Amino acid sequence: MGMNVAQKLISGHLVEGRMVPGEEIGIRVDQTLTQDATGTLVMLELEGMGLERVRTEVSVQYVDHNIIQTDHKNQEDHLFLQSACQRFGLWYSRPGNGVSHPVHMQYFGKPGKSLLGSDSHTPAGGSLGLLAIAAGGIDVALSMAGEPYHLKMPKIWGIKLVGELPDWVSAKDVILEMLRRHSVDGGIGYILEYFGSGLDHLSAMDRHSIGNMGAEMGATSSVFPSDEAVRRFLRAYDREQDWIELSADADAVYDRYEEIDLSELEPLIALPSSPGKVVPVREVAGDKIYQAYIGSSANPGYRDFAVAARMVAGRKVADEVSFDINPTSRESLEELIQTGMLTHLVHAGARLHQAGCNGCIGMGQAPAVGRNSLRTVTRNFPGRSGTREDRVFLCSPETVTASALKGVITDPRSLDFPYPRVESLEKGIVNRQMFTQPLPPEQARRVELLKSSNIVSLPEFDRLPDSLELPILLKVADHISTDEILPAGARVLPFRSNIPRISEFAFEPLDPTYASRAKAIGDHALVGGINYGQGSSREHAALAPRYLGLRLVLAVGFARIHRQNLVNFGVLPATFADPSVYQALEQGDVLSIENIPAQVMQGELTIQVRARRLVFKANLALTPHELEVLLAGGVINWIRTR
Numbered sequence: 001m002g003m004n005v006a007q008k009l010i011s012g013h014l015v016e017g018r019m020v021p022g023e024e025i026g027i028r029v030d031q032t033l034t035q036d037a038t039g040t041l042v043m044l045e046l047e048g049m050g051l052e053r054v055r056t057e058v059s060v061q062y063v064d065h066n067i068i069q070t071d072h073k074n075q076e077d078h079l080f081l082q083s084a085c086q087r088f089g090l091w092y093s094r095p096g097n098g099v100s101h102p103v104h105m106q107y108f109g110k111p112g113k114s115l116l117g118s119d120s121h122t123p124a125g126g127s128l129g130l131l132a133i134a135a136g137g138i139d140v141a142l143s144m145a146g147e148p149y150h151l152k153m154p155k156i157w158g159i160k161l162v163g164e165l166p167d168w169v170s171a172k173d174v175i176l177e178m179l180r181r182h183s184v185d186g187g188i189g190y191i192l193e194y195f196g197s198g199l200d201h202l203s204a205m206d207r208h209s210i211g212n213m214g215a216e217m218g219a220t221s222s223v224f225p226s227d228e229a230v231r232r233f234l235r236a237y238d239r240e241q242d243w244i245e246l247s248a249d250a251d252a253v254y255d256r257y258e259e260i261d262l263s264e265l266e267p268l269i270a271l272p273s274s275p276g277k278v279v280p281v282r283e284v285a286g287d288k289i290y291q292a293y294i295g296s297s298a299n300p301g302y303r304d305f306a307v308a309a310r311m312v313a314g315r316k317v318a319d320e321v322s323f324d325i326n327p328t329s330r331e332s333l334e335e336l337i338q339t340g341m342l343t344h345l346v347h348a349g350a351r352l353h354q355a356g357c358n359g360c361i362g363m364g365q366a367p368a369v370g371r372n373s374l375r376t377v378t379r380n381f382p383g384r385s386g387t388r389e390d391r392v393f394l395c396s397p398e399t400v401t402a403s404a405l406k407g408v409i410t411d412p413r414s415l416d417f418p419y420p421r422v423e424s425l426e427k428g429i430v431n432r433q434m435f436t437q438p439l440p441p442e443q444a445r446r447v448e449l450l451k452s453s454n455i456v457s458l459p460e461f462d463r464l465p466d467s468l469e470l471p472i473l474l475k476v477a478d479h480i481s482t483d484e485i486l487p488a489g490a491r492v493l494p495f496r497s498n499i500p501r502i503s504e505f506a507f508e509p510l511d512p513t514y515a516s517r518a519k520a521i522g523d524h525a526l527v528g529g530i531n532y533g534q535g536s537s538r539e540h541a542a543l544a545p546r547y548l549g550l551r552l553v554l555a556v557g558f559a560r561i562h563r564q565n566l567v568n569f570g571v572l573p574a575t576f577a578d579p580s581v582y583q584a585l586e587q588g589d590v591l592s593i594e595n596i597p598a599q600v601m602q603g604e605l606t607i608q609v610r611a612r613r614l615v616f617k618a619n620l621a622l623t624p625h626e627l628e629v630l631l632a633g634g635v636i637n638w639i640r641t642r
Contacts (some may be wrong), residue, residue: 004158004254005224009130018146022152029143032116033116038539041137041497041539044457047398055203063080063092064095064099066493070494090438091436097434098329099328101212102208102297104209111244113131114130123212126211129226132211138568141283155256156190160257168412169396177260180279183276184276185531185534194222204424210444212286217379218534218559232426236426237331270395272392278473282411285408289371290320293326293359294376295377298378299328305327310420321404324365326471327352330434331428340576350580366385367387372409377392380393384481384483444592449620467595472586481534482535483547488538525551526545531559532557542566550571567622570632575619600630
């Protein structure tokens with residue numbers, strides 16, 4: 001039996017375990033990617049390990065999230081990150097160089113390699129035919145130290161693309177179609193592998209858009225073959241020598257199979273406030289809009305901006321619409337300047353912002369309360385935009401731009417001019433001046449880390465005790481995102497290196513009293529529904545509540561990365577053996593658990609609700625590696641025992 005691309009990539013990096021779905025495996029990590037919202041903790045973790053130098057082939061620290069400097073904190077974190085890169089042997093991508101995912105694709109991503117990133121959209125790198133997986137920062141730190149990355153072997157979901165996209169439909173609509181079919185938890189436990197003749201008409205950057213938002217389905221990763229489209233992309237950025245051919249064997253099989261006829265797709269849009277609420281644009285056409293936003297790692301390519309530029313050339317956006325353009329890399333900005341496309345955008349009324357994540361994570365460009373904002377970004381979870389009562393829609397650059405011109409949500413097929421098809425550039429802009437290279441080892445050892453008063457050492461946590469009495473401090477619904485557990489935005493993210501301070505914002509969008517109540521009570525539990533912890537990979541969403549005393553999360557189901565982050569910081573992630581118990585539990589109930597280490601070893605907890613005659617079971621489903629980490633009270637303690 002032949003192998004598919006995902007299996008080839010995993011087998012080429014397998015160092016522990018068997019490639020049997022559900023069994024624990026360990027894979028060698030060739031490259032790592034960190035960004036500034038998660039990277040400061042990673043660097044503190046490397047320091048805590050006493051690491052002399054990273055042991056990967058390439059590790060890159062990007063500054064793309066916190067680039068609005070309203071006071072000293074972000075700039076001081078940037079100085080810390082730059083000094084840590086010099087100390088530990090990483091590449092450093094300066095503020096304004098762009099979003100990590102497309103920039104890494106342009107300069108470092110190689111077919112056949114493995115990439116682990118502390119950003120949930122790291123799987124976008126699979127567009128080049130590499131194995132790109134997102135994880136919590138401490139897992140990335142361990143990989144930098146030469147440790148394998150442990151995970152459960154995913155199933156492989158083969159998605160055959162046939163046909164060719166019609167006019168006014170683009171790559172964003174492909175992944176929105178997957179979300180329309182399967183929603184935000186449909187990909188949990190899978191790697192999505194795209195193949196078929198339809199790929200002949202999708203560029204490497206088109207594939208980036210599809211792979212990027214596979215994260216919104218909960219997928220472990222998304223992979224594509226390394227074919228001529230990948231070769232053309234690498235050639236455009238002077239890296240054709242890094243290309244290798246990689247495709248599925250003719251007799252390859254998949255654990256699950258699906259087919260999408262690209263020619264049958266139409267413009268789609270995700271309604272507020274979930275990437276899974278997808279409908280055809282025509283169903284909501286006519287609703288008034290006040291913001292139209294193009295950019296983010298979900299639509300980062302030259303084509304995504306150039307098609308908008310050609311659509312507005314000689315025209316003007318509607319008077320009441322803020323038309324926001326976020327170039328996603330310094331290269332894409334220079335390419336738009338070189339080809340004259342930026343002139344069309346600016347002349348039509350666009351507001352130009354610096355290259356970075358920006359409004360995608362609520363770092364500027366927050367919309368008006370209750371007013372419709374159409375965006376090409378990755379997510380539209382409640383309040384993620386920076387406005388708590390927001391109305392953010394996700395759609396393609398074509399739909400965003402058509403709506404900006406008309407002032408209402410518009411199906412671009414209704415426009416009275418032909419579709420301006422845009423091809424990828426044969427020769428892209430190459431600008432390596434915004435990178436700082438790693439120092440030679442002898443120089444690196446002499447570098448001192450530049451720490452400000454806002455950079456605080458990681459808290460220490462105890463091992464699992466023999467017994468716990470845990471009040472349920474909060475009960476939440478299905479599909480709670482990490483943006484709701486620990487929000488992003490310009491008000492919160494500057495404290496990303498200060499766990500005591502950032503913990504004050506834990507669960508603020510859901511219950512502003514949580515942090516103060518947790519400080520008063522200490523050890524406690526939380527109850528969640530389906531897909532608890534979806535969204536960002538930020539480990540702060542596990543670490544901050546743990547700092548406040550969180551010891552147990554009982555959920556109907558977990559998102560993969562957040563569950564692993566809970567384990568990494570010694571929080572028990574248990575699922576109900578009987579999901580109906582979720583309805584029976586109430587905020588304020590006190591849970592009693594005895595003989596905890598022994599029960600953890602068995603993978604099942606018996607929990608009694610004090611003051612009520614209710615005893616129930618909860619499953620842990622731990623791998624051998626997770627078991628060791630939990631018993632030690634978290635990864636940092638586990639490292640010390642080694």
